Amino acid sequence: MPSRTKHIVLPIHVSQHYDAPATPHWHESGWRVGMRKHNLLKLSFLVVIALFFFSTSIHVRPRRVLNDSAPPLGLPKDVQTAWGQYSPYFPVGIYLPPPTECVIAQVNILQRHGARFPNSFDTYEQSIKKLLSVKKYEDTRLDFLKEYEYDLSSEKLTSFGAAQSFNAGEEAFKRYSHIVSEDNIPFVRATRKSRVIESATNWTVGFAAASQQQYNPFLDLAIPEDQNNTLNENCPNANDGTQQKDEWLSVFATPIAQRLEEAAPGSSLTNNDIFNLMAMCPFESIAKRRPSDFCGIFTKEEFREFEYHGDVEKYYKTGYGESLGPVQGAGYVNELIARITGQPVQDDTSHNYSLPFPSGRTIYTDFTHENLMIGVFSAMGLFNKSTTPLSTRRMDTDREWVASKMVPFSARMVVEKMTCGGVIGRGFEKDFVRILVNDAVQPLEFCGGGRIKMCTMDAFVRSQGYSRGPAGKDWRKCFN
Template sequence: MNYIMSRYSIAFLVAIPLVRCAVVGRAPRASSFAGSTTTFEFPPPNVTATIPDPNFPVGSILGFAGPTPTGNEAEALATAPAFPKVETAYPLIQPDTADHQGSTFNVFHSWGNLAPWFSVDSSDFGLPSASPLIPEGCGITQAFLLHRHGARYPTGGSAPAAFAAKIHQAAAGAGFTASGPLAFLNDWTYKLGAEILTPFGREQLLELGVGFRVNYGDLLKGFNDLPVFRTTTEARMIDSALNFAAGFFGVQQFAESYHQLIEIEQEGFNSTLQPGNVCPNSGNSIGEFGGVQSSKWSAIFTPPIIKRLSWFITGVNLTTSDIIGMQQACAYETNALGFSSFCDLFTEEEWKQFEYFNDLSFWYGDGPGNPTAAARGIGWVQELVSRLTQTRITDFDSAVNKTIVTSPILFPLDQPIYVDATHDNVLSTIVTALNFTSLTRNGPLPTDHIPADQTWFSSRVAPFSSNLVGQVLSCPASSQPTHIRFLLNDGVLPLTGIQGCAANKDGLCELPSFIAGMQARIAEVDFQFDCFANFTIPIPDNIVDGRFPPALRNMTG
C-alpha cells in the first residue's frame, strides 16, 4: 500500500509542470498593446467653462435657498457614548488573497504607506484601556491635526510603471503568453496617472474634514478671526487641503470660512511640511538607506513568488522588481480604479511580507532608524511648542520658515484648531521627532525576517489620509489647559518616551511637562550635523531615535 501511494505521489508531482506547460501552450498570445499606458482627460478638449456663466447662474444669485438656520456645533468626542471606527474604504473592492485564508485578514492593512487609513486600536500602541473619546471629567480646549494627503497615483518612475513598460516591450517585440492567474496580462493596460489624487483620495479628505467637524466643531466657538490652515504647493496637497476644508466647512461656505496658507514645496525653500528640501543628507545615500534595507528583505521573500508565477507566463522573465511592482500595482489600481486583478495573485503571508518591505523602507529611510529623520521632523515640533506656548520661534536652525512663523497673519498663535497637510515621509519624521517610543520599542528592525513583536508598521503610521491629532485637555474640565495627548489614526499613543511624561492609561501628559520635554528634544536634535555633515550610516544601524549617534561623531569625515 505504501509503495503504491509513493508511486502515485511521484507521478502526480511530476505531472504538475507538464500540465502547467500545456496550459501555457494553449493560452492565446498577448495583445500587442498589453502593458501600454492609456489615459483620459475631462473636460473634453476645446471645452472651457465660463465662470460665472450667465446661462447657469450660481445659487447665491438665484436665491430661493429655503430655510438656512444653522444648528449648534458638534463635539462627539466629548458627548457620544462610543467612537465610530474607520473600518471600510468604500467604494473600493475588498481584495482577496491567492490562498483564501479567511475573512479576518484585511489586505488593505498590508499595503504599508499605500493603504487607505483605518482606525488603529489603542492596544496596538500599548494602551489597551484608552479611547479616542475625551477621558471622563476632562474637557477639550484645543486640537492640532497633521494629516497626509489622500490616495494618489504613483510617483514618477514607479515600480508599477516600470513593470507595465516591461510587459509592453515584450508584447510589442517577440510577444509573450500568460495563462491561469496571469491571463489578464494578455490585454492589461496601465491606466494610472502620476502623483495627483485619485477620486477615492478626494473622498478620503472630504470625509476626514466631515469627521473632524463632528468631533471637534465646538472648538470653532473659540475663534475671533478666520482660521489659517496650511498645505504645500503640490497639486495633491492643495486638492487634499481644499477637500478637507469642503468637508469641514461645507462646499458653499469653505472659501469664505478660512485662510489657506500654501507653502512652497521646492528644493531650497524652508517648509516644515516638506523639510527634506533643506536637508541635503535626506536626498543622498543616507536618505536612500530605507531602499537598501528593504531590498535585502525583498531578495528573500520574492524568489518563491517568482518561481510560482513564472509557470504562468512565457516571454517575460519575472524579477524581484516585477513582484514589488505587481504588489504595488494592486494597491495603486485599487485606490484609483476600485479593483485590481493583481491583488489575489498573492497569499496572505506574501502580503504580510510586502507590508514588512514597506515597514523597513520607512524605518530606515524616514523613521527611527534614519539619522536625518528627527532633524527633518523637529521643525514642526518647534512650531507645535510655539503654538502651545503662544511664543514666537527665535531659533531658525531647522526647516522652519522664518518669514511664515514670525508673521501673526500667516502663523497665528491663538487658534483652538490647527490643520497642517503633509506627506507620508514627513509624517514619519515628525512622529520620530516627537519621540513616540511605543512605536520603536522592538527596533531596530531585522532585514532577514519579520520580528514576532513588531511595533512599527507603516500602514499605521503613514497610510493615505493618515492623521495625527494632538488633543489639549483640561482635567478636570475648565478653561485652562492642563494636559495633552496624541491620537495616531484614532489610536491613543503613550507619551512615556518624552522626558517628564509619566505613564498614564489614557495617554495623558501634563502640559507643562510635555512642553519641557519637547524643548529638551529640540535642544538635543542637531539639524546642522544630521542634515549637512559628511558621514555614513553606522553598520549595523542600531539607531532608534532618528539621530546620528553623538558618540560616533568623532569618527565622521
C-alpha cells in the same frame, strides 16, 4: 475676523458615485474577484455609538465615532491593510472623548495627503510590459493580461483620495465644533504639491459642509517644497532606506519571481518588478474603486511580506533606523510647542521664520507627505517601544512599527490640548496634552502618560528636549 491674505481656490474632486464589486473571497493561491455592479453608493463610513469609562473616578462622555469597516474597494480589510503606506486610511482605534473633567482648548492636526496615483518616476508600466511580452501564460490568473492596457495617471490625487480628505474635514468639524467661532476658524497649511494642496482644499470644503457653510476655512499658506519647510523632509546627507528595503526585497521577492517565471515563461522578472506588480494592487484598486486583477496574482502571505517592505523603508528613511531621520520632523515639533504654549517658535532646524503662522488659533491643520510624518513621530518619541532595529532578514511579526497603521493615505496625527480639573488636575486646573494617531490614543510613556494616556503640558514640553536642543546639531549634519 482674523486677516486672511492668501486664498487658494482649486477644483474639488469629491465623487459620490462609483461601481463596486460583489464581496469577493480568498482561496489559497490568491485573490478571486466576483463582479457585481452597484450604483449610487456613497463614500461614507457607518456610525456607531459607544460609551467608554477610564475608571470609576474618570468618566468620558458618549460620542458618535467612526467604525473601522473597510473602505468600499471590494477587498477585505486585512488585504487593504497589507499595502503598507499605500493602504487607505482606517481608524486604528475608536475615538475616545476626553474625560469629563477636561475641556479641549486647541487641536493641531498633521495629515497626509489622500490616495494618489503612482509617482512619475515609478516604473510599474515597464514591469507590466515584461508580462505582456510573454506568448503564453501557464497560470490562468494572468489571463487578464491578454487584453490589459495600463491607463493610470501619475502624481495626482485620486477621486478616492479627495473624498478621504473631504471626510476628514467633516469629521474634524463634528468632533471639535465647540472650539470654532466666526472669529477663530482653522488655520490651514500645505506643501506646494498638487495632491497635497488639493487634499487641504477638500478638507476645508468638508469642514465647511459639516458646518452647513457657517464656517468656511480655506488654504492659508502653500509652501514650496524646495524651501526650508517643516512640512517636507529635507536632509541631503540622510540615508533613504534603500539598502535596507532592498535587503528585505531580496528575501521575499526572489521566490515570487521564480514562481512567476514558471507562470509567465521568459518574463525575466526582477525583484523590483515583483514590488511594482504588487504595488499595482493598491494603486489600481484605489484608482478604479474595484479590486485590481493584479491582487489575484499574489497570496495573502506575500502581501504581508510586501507590507513589511514599507515598514522597513519608513523605519530606515526618516524613522529611528536613520540617525538623521528624527531631525527632519523636529521643526514641526517646535512649531507645535509654540502653538500649544503661545510662545514664539524656538527652532534651529527646518522652521522658516519668514513664513510665520498666527498664534491663538484653536485649530491648526497641516498637510504633508508620509515621510515627514514619520520624522515627526520619531522626533517626538512615538512608536518607540522596541529596543532592537527592524530586521531586514526576517519579518518581525510582533512589531509596533507598522506603516499601514501609522501613515496610510490620509493618515492623521491629532494633538489635543485640554484644560483639566477635578481628579485629573488634582484639585487645580492644569493644561494637558493628548496625542492620537489615526484615532489611536498614544501612551506617551516618555512624559508620564500613565493610565489616562495624557501628560501635563509642562511635562510634554520637557520631553521634547531633542527637538529643542540636539536637533540643531543634527540639522547641520544634513548639509555639511
